Amino acid sequence: MVHWSAEEKQLIAGVWGKVNVEECGAEALARLLIVYPWTQRFFSNFGNLSSPTAITGNPKVRAHGKKVLTSFGDAIKNLDNLKVTYSKLSELHCDKLHVDPENFRLLGDILIIVLAAHFTKDFTPACQATWQKLVGVVAHALAHKYH
């Protein structure tokens, strides 16, 4: 079980409280598809992904980004019980979606950069360290049921 200090929980809640889940989710997913174009392979039915502009404006990308980050919010509410919380999602990503868990790490790092661009100076080194830990733990939980 991962241990979270009071300070870490504060840093997570403090940032999360100010995040616009829809905007941030859309931004993070769009950047994943732009910066690591091979990830588009999981979204072949999303329509036009032909350019950064197309991707950023794509309504399916936005909607799915919101879904993904909303789920991330569930993780934050269940920090002490992540593997169980994400058990079904993990099975889904393995058995139905066939996503290489390496992609969870990529998305986590991108989310951090989106937060950094959004919060600028307020995204302090302590903040970043806690959030890197968080995205790592979430990625790990998502990969847990892979077989």
Next chain:
Amino acid sequence: MLTAEDKKLIQQIWGKLGGAEEEIGAETLWRMFHAYPPTKTYFPHFDLSQGSDQIRGHGKKVVTALGTAIKNMDNLSQALSELSNLHAYNLRVDPPCFSLQFLAQCLQVVLATRLGKEYSPEVHSAVDKFMSAVAAVLAEKYR
């Protein structure tokens, strides 16, 4: 592969940071040590407290080297040849797919905190590709 557009974006972005090499480098290293404690194992001889002269000095060195790389993007292999030897034979930093990737992530975070919205998806993509290219050159001589 870095496109002409990528190179332009990188040069533009780097131009906006003019003069702040030491600060950017120091902050990048500090964030890296904080977020990825195992990276400290390469600096047992350093004073790793915040704002230490060694972190500032080394940060400046790293970012200056990246600046040189940016001026020579068409020939990274040659421009970084000495550094490539150093990392492979002397420093033996874990193959760049590991440790240098943490440096790259932290540099991107520092750039994003400084540039905010200007750190667009296109810029992000270009910088990410550039840092991968740098890491690949530094790894060339590992074995």
